[in-house]
Amino acid sequence: MAEVLFSRPKALFDIPTHYCPGCHHGIIHRLVAEVIDELGIQEKTIGVAPVGCAVLAYDYFNFDMLEAAHGRAPAVATGVKRVHPDAAVFTYQGDGDLAAIGCAEIVHAAARGEKITTIFVNNAIYGMTGGQMAPTTLVGQVTSTSPYGRNLETAGMPIRVSEMLATLDGPAFIARVAVNTPANMNKAKAAIKKAFELQLSGQGFCLVEVLSICPTNWGKTPLEAVKWLEENMVPHYPLGVYKDVQEAAK
Amino acid sequence: MSEKVLMKGNEAIAEAAVAAGCRHYFGYPITPQTEIPEYMSKRMPQVGGVFLQAESEVAAINMVYGAAGAGARVMTSSSSPGISLKQEGISYTAGAELPCLIVNIMRGGPGLGGIQPAQSDYFQATKGGGHGGYRNIVLAPNSVQEMADLTMLGFSLADQYRNPVMLLGDGVIGQMMEPVEIKENNTRAVEKPWAAVGMHGRAKPNIINSLYLKANELEDHNNRLQKKYALMRGNEMRWEEIHTQDAELILVAYGITARIAQSAIDIARENGKKAGLLRPISLWPFPEPPFVRLAKTATAFLTLELSAGQMIEDVRLATRDAKPVYFYGRTGGMIMSPMEIYQEITKILDGKEGK
Amino acid sequence: MRHEIIMSGFGGQGVLLMGQILTYAGMLEEKHVSWIPSYGPEMRGGTANCSVIITEGLAGSPMVEEPTAAVVLNLPSLDKFEAAVRVNGVLIVNSSLIDKAVKRQDIKVYHVPVNDIAIELGNLKMANMVALGALIAAIDAVEMEVLFTAFAKKFASKPQVIEANKAAINRGYDYVKKSLN
Numbered sequence: 001m002a003e004v005l006f007s008r009p010k011a012l013f014d015i016p017t018h019y020c021p022g023c024h025h026g027i028i029h030r031l032v033a034e035v036i037d038e039l040g041i042q043e044k045t046i047g048v049a050p051v052g053c054a055v056l057a058y059d060y061f062n063f064d065m066l067e068a069a070h071g072r073a074p075a076v077a078t079g080v081k082r083v084h085p086d087a088a089v090f091t092y093q094g095d096g097d098l099a100a101i102g103c104a105e106i107v108h109a110a111a112r113g114e115k116i117t118t119i120f121v122n123n124a125i126y127g128m129t130g131g132q133m134a135p136t137t138l139v140g141q142v143t144s145t146s147p148y149g150r151n152l153e154t155a156g157m158p159i160r161v162s163e164m165l166a167t168l169d170g171p172a173f174i175a176r177v178a179v180n181t182p183a184n185m186n187k188a189k190a191a192i193k194k195a196f197e198l199q200l201s202g203q204g205f206c207l208v209e210v211l212s213i214c215p216t217n218w219g220k221t222p223l224e225a226v227k228w229l230e231e232n233m234v235p236h237y238p239l240g241v242y243k244d245v246q247e248a249a250k
Numbered sequence: 251m252s253e254k255v256l257m258k259g260n261e262a263i264a265e266a267a268v269a270a271g272c273r274h275y276f277g278y279p280i281t282p283q284t285e286i287p288e289y290m291s292k293r294m295p296q297v298g299g300v301f302l303q304a305e306s307e308v309a310a311i312n313m314v315y316g317a318a319g320a321g322a323r324v325m326t327s328s329s330s331p332g333i334s335l336k337q338e339g340i341s342y343t344a345g346a347e348l349p350c351l352i353v354n355i356m357r358g359g360p361g362l363g364g365i366q367p368a369q370s371d372y373f374q375a376t377k378g379g380g381h382g383g384y385r386n387i388v389l390a391p392n393s394v395q396e397m398a399d400l401t402m403l404g405f406s407l408a409d410q411y412r413n414p415v416m417l418l419g420d421g422v423i424g425q426m427m428e429p430v431e432i433k434e435n436n437t438r439a440v441e442k443p444w445a446a447v448g449m450h451g452r453a454k455p456n457i458i459n460s461l462y463l464k465a466n467e468l469e470d471h472n473n474r475l476q477k478k479y480a481l482m483r484g485n486e487m488r489w490e491e492i493h494t495q496d497a498e499l500i501l502v503a504y505g506i507t508a509r510i511a512q513s514a515i516d517i518a519r520e521n522g523k524k525a526g527l528l529r530p531i532s533l534w535p536f537p538e539p540p541f542v543r544l545a546k547t548a549t550a551f552l553t554l555e556l557s558a559g560q561m562i563e564d565v566r567l568a569t570r571d572a573k574p575v576y577f578y579g580r581t582g583g584m585i586m587s588p589m590e591i592y593q594e595i596t597k598i599l600d601g602k603e604g605k
Numbered sequence: 606m607r608h609e610i611i612m613s614g615f616g617g618q619g620v621l622l623m624g625q626i627l628t629y630a631g632m633l634e635e636k637h638v639s640w641i642p643s644y645g646p647e648m649r650g651g652t653a654n655c656s657v658i659i660t661e662g663l664a665g666s667p668m669v670e671e672p673t674a675a676v677v678l679n680l681p682s683l684d685k686f687e688a689a690v691r692v693n694g695v696l697i698v699n700s701s702l703i704d705k706a707v708k709r710q711d712i713k714v715y716h717v718p719v720n721d722i723a724i725e726l727g728n729l730k731m732a733n734m735v736a737l738g739a740l741i742a743a744i745d746a747v748e749m750e751v752l753f754t755a756f757a758k759k760f761a762s763k764p765q766v767i768e769a770n771k772a773a774i775n776r777g778y779d780y781v782k783k784s785l786n
Contacts, residue, residue: 058459066319072308083322104308394639426641428667510666588666
C-alpha cells in the first residue's frame with residue numbers, strides 16, 4: 001500500500017496561484033497551512049489579510065478570514081481576538097503594510113501583548129503597486145520611487161522590525177527566518193508553529209518575519225533573486241530568534 | 251421599568267450600549283466625548299466585556315471592524331477630528347457590511363477647531379465622509395433620554411441592515427445631565443451566519459471583505475448596497491413635529507439646536523406668531539415626507555444649525571424649493587439663544603428678511 | 606415657574622455638585638430638569654459654573670442666558686453674572702468672599718456668608734450646601750425634604766457626610782428666611 005508522502009494541506013485550497021513565478025508567498029502560505037493542519041486548528045483559525053500582494057490570501061486559505069485596510073491588520077486581529085479569545089488569530093502582512101502605514105498598529109498590538117500571531121513577509125519592496133521603495137528597502141537599492149538607489153540622507157536606514165519589536169515587553173516570540181533553502185524552510189516552519197503555539201497558550205504577541213524575494217520587482221530571475229537575498233538582505237536582516245519567552249523561562 | 255437616573259448624555263450612551271448587550275468598546279480619548287471611554291473602562295469589566303483604549307482612532311475603528319466581522323455587537327465613539335480619522339474604517343465597514351455603532355459628539359472645526367459644541371459634521375456624517383459612495387444610518391438625539399434610546403435603536407438597525415449606524419450628538423447633549431431611564435434591552439438578537447468566527451464544521455470559509463477586483467462584480471456589490479439603502483430610506487425615516495399643523499414658519503433643527511428652537515417657538519407663540527418645529531431624528535435617511543407635506547401649508551422654512559449651513563441643502567431638496575428656505579446658524583462653538591431665533595422668526599414673518 | 610439657574614464660583618467650591626443635587630431633587634419631584642456644566646463659550650474668566658433648569662413645562666433649551674436666579678460664590682462670578690440676572694430675579698452673593706456692592710436695584714439680592722457658616726459648622730467644603738439652602742429659601746424651586754433625599758441618594762456610598770450637609774443646607778435656608786422676615 002502506497003504511503004502518501006506529500007499532499008496539499010487541508011488549510012489550502014486547490015487553485016492556481018496569482019503570485020509571480022519564483023515568489024516566496026506561495027511557500028509561506030503553504031508553511032502556515034501546514035502548521036495549521038498539524039496543530040489541528042483549521043476550524044478555529046481566523047486570518048486577517050493585508051493590503052499588498054497577499055490581499056487575496058483568503059482565496060488560498062481554507063478558513064475564515066477578514067480583509068483589513070492597509071496596515072490595520074493588527075487592529076482588526078485585535079478586535080477579532082477580543083471577541084474570540086480561544087480562536088487562533090493571525091495577520092499576514094507585507095513590509096509596506098506592516099512597517100510603513102501600519103507601524104503604529106503593529107507596535108501597539110505587540111506592546112499590548114495581543115495574543116495574535118503575525119506573519120510578516122519582508123521582501124524589501126512594495127510588490128502589489130509595482131516595486132516602490134519600502135521602509136525595508138536596502139540603502140542603494142533601486143526601486144521605482146528610488147530610481148537612484150535608496151538615499152540614506154533622505155530616506156534613512158531600513159527598519160529592522162524584528163529587532164525593534166523585540167525591545168518591547170509584550171511579545172512572546174519574535175523570529176526572523178527565510179525560505180531560501182529547504183533547511184531554512186524547516187526552520188521557518190518551526191518558528192511559525194511556535195508562533196501559533198505560544199499564541200494559543202496565551203503567552204502573548206508572536207511575530208515571524210520571513211525574508212522573501214520579489215523577482216518581478218527586483219528585476220531578477222528567481223535564482224538571482226535568492227542569491228541577492230542571501231548576499232544583501234540577510235546581512236542587514238540577520239536570521240534568528242529575537243525573543244522567546246519560553247526559552248527565557250528555561 | 252427601571253428607575254430614572256440623572257446622567258450625562260455621554261454616560262447615557264455608554265450605559266444604554268451595555269444594556270443593549272454591547273460587550274466590546276474600542277476608543278480613544280477626545281473632548282467632549284471622553285466620558286464614554288471613561289465610563290466604559292469602568293463598566294465593561296463589571297459585565298465581562300472588553301474595553302480597549304486604542305493607540306489611535308484609526309486603530310479603534312479597525313478593531314471595531316474586526317470585532318464586528320467576528321460577530322460581536324460593538325461600538326466606538328469620538329468627536330469630530332477623531333471621526334475624520336475613522337473615515338477609512340467606516341468606509342470599510344460599510345463596504346464589508348458590518349454592523350456597528352459609531353458615536354460622534356461633535357465639536358467645532360475645521361481642523362483642530364475647538365472643544366465647544368457644534369454641528370458642522372453633518373455633511374461628513376450624512377454624505378459619506380469616507381470614500382466610495384456608501385450610506386450610514388445617522389441618528390440625532392436631542393435629549394439625554396434619546397442618547398440612550400437611539401443608542402439601543404442604533405444597534406438594532408445596524409444588525410438588521412448589516413450596516414454601520416452613526417449617532418450624531420453634540421457637545422451640549424454629551425455634557426448635559428438630564429433624567430434618563432435606561433430601558434431594558436429591546437434590541438433583537440440577530441443570527442450572524444456570515445461572521446468570521448472560525449469554521450467549526452462549516453463547509454466554506456466566511457470572508458469579511460470589501461474588495462472586488464472585477465469591475466462588474468464591484469458594480470453588482472454596489473447595486474446590492476443601493477438596494478439596501480433604498481430599503482433604509484423606505485423604512486427608517488424618523489422625525490418629530492411640534493406645532494407644525496397651523497404653522498406659517500417651520501423651523502428645522504436637530505439635536506441641541508432643536509431644543510433651543512423649541513424654546514424660541516414658545517416665545518413666538520406667546521407673541522402670536524405661528525412657528526412650528528420639524529426635527530429630523532434620522533439625518534440619513536433624511537425624513538422627506540413631512541417637508542413635502544408642510545411645504546403645502548407653511549409659507550417658509552427656517553433651518554437652524556450650529557454650522558454655516560449644511561442640513562439646509564437637504565431641506566431645500568426635500569421641499570423641492572417650493573417655499574423659501576431661510577437659514578440661521580452659529581459656528582465655532584457659539585450657541586444661538588432662543589431670543590436670537592425669535593428675532594429671525596420675527597424678521598421672516600414680518601417680511602423683513604431680504605433673503 | 607420655569608427656573609433657570611446659574612451657579613458659579615472658583616473651581617473647587619463645589620458649584621457643579623450643588624447644581625447636580627438641585628437637579629436631582631427636581632427630577633425626584635418629576636419636573637423637567639437639566640444640568641449643564643460650564644462648557645463652551647461661557648467658560649471664561651476662571652470660574653466654574655453650571656446651568657440648571659427646573660420646570661413643569663417643556664424642557665426646551667438647557668442653556669441659560671438670563672437666569673431667574675444666580676448663586677455667585679466669588680467675585681469674578683458676580684462680575685460675570687450680575688448683569689445677566691432677569692429683572693425681579695434672585696442673586697445669592699457669598700458675602701464671605703465678596704465685599705463689592707451689587708449695583709442692580711431691580712433684583713432680589715441675598716448676602717449670605719456661606720464660607721463663614723460652613724467653617725462654623727466645621728467644614729469649609731460645605732459652603733456650597735449652605736448656598737444651596739439659601740437659594741431654595743429664596744426661590745422655592747424644590748421641597749427641602751426632597752433636596753435632602755437627593756443629597757442622600759447622591760452620597761449613598763458616604764452616609765457619614767449626610768447629616769452635616771443637611772445641617773449646612775438648613776443653615777443657609779434659615780439665614781435667608783430670617784432676612785425675609
